[in-house]
Amino acid sequence: MLRRLAFLLVSSFAIPHSSFSAQPNILVILADDLGWSDTTLYGTTTFYQTPNVERLAKRGMTFTRAYSASPLCSPTRSALLTGQSPARTGITTPNCHLPQVTLETTMPKTAPPNQKAIQPSPPTRLKTEYRTLAETLKDAGYATAHFGKWHLGPEPYSPLQQGFDFDLPHHPGPGPAGSFVAPWKFANFKEKSPGEHIEDRMAVEAVAWMEQQKEKPFYLNYWMFSVHAPFDAKKANIEKHRARIDPKDAQRSPTYAAMIQSMDDAIGTLLDGLDRLGIADDTIILFTADNGGNMYNEVDGTTPTSNRPLRGGKATMFEGGTRVPCVVVWPGMTAPGSRSDAIIQSEDFYPTLIAGVGVQPLGDSERSAKASTPTQRFDGHSILPALKGDSLAGKAVFQYFPHNPGVPDWLPPAVSVHRDDWKLIRIFHGGENGAHRHLLFNLRDDLGEKNNLAAQKHELVAELDALIESFLADTKAVVPVPNPKFDPAQYHPELEGKSQPKGKAKTPAKSAAKGKDDGDPALQGWKARDCQAAVKDGILRITNIGSECFLGFSAGKHSGPTTAKFRIKAKGGFSHFDWLPGGVGSKEQRVDFTLKGGDWEEITVELPAEGPLGIVRLYLPMQEKAVEIDWIEISSKNGSKATRTAF
DSSP: OHHHHHHHHHHHTTOOGGGOOSSOEEEEEEESSOOTTSSTTSSOOSSOOOHHHHHHHHHSEEEEEEEOSSSSHHHHHHHHHHSOOHHHHOOOSSOTTSSSOOOSOBOOSOOOTTOSEEOOBOOSSOOTTSOOHHHHHHHTTOEEEEEEOOOSOSTTSSGGGTTOSEEESOOOSSSOSSOSBSSOOOSSOOOSSTTOBHHHHHHHHHHHHHHHOOSSOEEEEEEOOTTSSSOOOOHHHHHHHHTTOOTTSSOOOHHHHHHHHHHHHHHHHHHHHHHHHTOGGGEEEEEEESSOOOOSSOBTTBOSOOOTTSSOOTTOSSHHHHEEOOEEEOTTTSOTTEEEEEEEEGGGHHHHHHHHTTOOOOOTTOOOTTOSSSSOOOSSOOOHHHHTTOOOTTOEEEEEEOOOOOOTTOOSSEEEEEETTEEEEEETTOSGGGOOEEEEEETTTOTTOOOOOTTTOHHHHHHHHHHHHHHHHHHTOOOOEEOTTOOGGGOOGGGTTOOOOTTOOSSOGGGOOTTOSTTOGGGTTOEEESSEEEEETTEEEEESOOTTOEEEEEOTTOBSSEEEEEEEEOSOEEEEEEEETTSTTSOOEEEEEEEOOSSOEEEEEEEOOSSBOOEEEEEOOOOSSOEEEEEEEEEETTSOOOEEEEO
16 A cells, blocks of 8 residues: 555656656556557557557557467467466367366377378367466565456366456356357356447456555456457447448458447456556556457458468467567656567566566475466566567567368468577478478568568578477477378378368368269258268268368258257357358358267357348367267248258
8 A cells, every 4th residue: 555655646746757666566468369450559450459458558668569478369378377378288279168277298190181191189288287477476465366368278277277366257168158249148147238338348347456455556458349349239339340441452341340449448447547646657468469350251252351461370380470569668667658678478478477576486495376387487488588679580480280170371280480580390200201381471571471482591400400309309289190090192281271261161172072063952052161961871971071071051041030950969169050141241140058978969140130041050179080970950930831951
C-alpha cells in the first residue's frame, strides 16, 4: 500500500517516472492467431483498425522481428510460461483439450506411406513439475491471475495448479465456449447482458481484479480468445467494416475486422483501467501473439486474413506462421514510441521479466516441489539490452514443429533457426535416402521467402544446421525418424508448400482415392474433404486425416432446430459439427463436441438452426489411425423426414 500511495503522490505533482518501483506490476496480453499484418504497427494493413495497439506502442517499444515459439498456440503458451522451447517440453501441437492425459512424447513405429518421416506424438498436458513464470513471481510476493484462453490442460493442469491465484473463465478449450457474443456456453461464467462480447466482459473483469490488488504487485495474464475461430462478432461492427471493403484487398473479411476491433477495444479498456488506477507508470505491459494469422479457414467467402508480405500463416514454418506483433512497455527502460529490429522469441519473456524486476530463478542450492531438476533451465534469454535500445547481434532463435498439418504453405516435419538476416529450415529426412533437406532465406532481401539459397551457400547451411543440431541435442527433443513404410509412388513433392484450394484433393486426380470423388455412390451424398474416405463392409473408413478434415452433406430439406447423431470409432478429441445456411461462402454456425475415443460411441449434437441448414459438415480430429463411422442421422423439428445414412 505504501508503495502505491508514494507513487500516487509523485504522480499528482507530475514528476517524471524515474522513481519507477523495483517491483512493478506485470500485464501480459497474448492475442490468439493474430498475424504480423493484422495491426497497424507495421504499415501492412489499411483495412484493420487498431488505435489502442498504436496507443500502446506510443508508450513503449515495438519489435519488428518478434517470433512465437511455434506456429501453433499451445506450444507458444507453454514456452511463455516456462521459458522453455516446445522441443524440450514436448508440447508441439494444440491438443491439450483432449480427454486423454499424456505427459510424455512418444514415437509411433510407422507413418502413412506418402510421408518420408514419422512425426512424434506429443503430450496433451503441460506438466505441473515445470516452474512457471506465475510460480516464480508468486513466490516473490506477486498476486497472480489468469484471464481468458489457457489451452494447456484442464484440472489438475489448469492455471490454478500452475501458479495463478485466480482464473476466469476457467475454461480448458481451444476457443471461446460457443461464441464470442453471448449467450456463451462456459460452465460457470455467464453473460450479464444479452449480446455481451466476451472480450468486453473479460477486460472489465481484469481491471476489477487489478483494482483489488492494493497490498502487493500483480502479474496478470490477459490471454485473449480473440481472434481465433469461431468467426463471429458484434453485428454493428461487422456492418461497419463491410462498408469499408476493398474487394481487391487480400484482407477483406468484415467479420474478422470486427473481431480485431473488439480485441483492440479490450486493450483500450485495460489501458484506461491502468490510467484510472494511477498505476500505468508502475506496470510493465507485454503485448504479442501465439502464432501467425489464420490463412486456411473460410469466413465471408475469403480467408480470415492475409499475412502479406509474409509467406504462409498459422501452422506453417514460413514467416507468416511465426512472426508476430509485439510491443513491450517498460517505464523507465523502453523509450516511448521506439522500435527495435532485434530478434526475440516467446521463450525470452520469462527470463527477461524476472531479471528486470530483480527476481532470481531457482538456484543450485534451492529445491522446489515443482522443479524437475535442482536448477531452473531456460531456453530463452534476457532481452533487457534490446529494451534499452541496444542490438542483439548474433542471437539465434529456434522453432521446432515436427508435424505436417496440410494447411496452405505446409511443410513436412521441420525445425528452423533465425540468426541475423538469415533463416534456415531443416526438413527432417526430406531429402534423398533419408537425408535432411534445407531451405535457406535471406529475410533482409527476401521477406516473402521466395528464393531458396541453400544450393548456393553450402557453408552457411552447414553452420546454421550445426546450431539446429546443438539445439535439438540440448533440449533432448524427440525428433522425427525415417518412415520404414515410405512409398515413393505415393509421394508428391510438387504439392509441398503450395496453397490447396479449400475442398480440393491433396493428391493429383490420377491417384485420388476411392471416396474422394464427389460422385462416389458409396458415400450416399456425403463428401470427404482433407482426408480419404472409402466404404467397406458397411463401415465408412476415413484415412489421411488433415487438420481440416470433414464430411459434408447438402441438407436442403432440413431447417430449424436439428439433431445430428452418428456412431463413430475414433482416437478421441475435440471437434465440431457446423452448418452453412446459405451454402458455400456463407457464415458458418457451429456446435462443439468431444469424442471419448477408444471404442464405438454414439454422439448426439443439437444444432440450434433458425432457418435452412444448407450444408452440414462433420469435422473430425486429426489422428494417424483410421476413423470409422457406422451411420449418420439428421432430423429436424420442421416435420421433414429424418435423413439417415447407413454406410
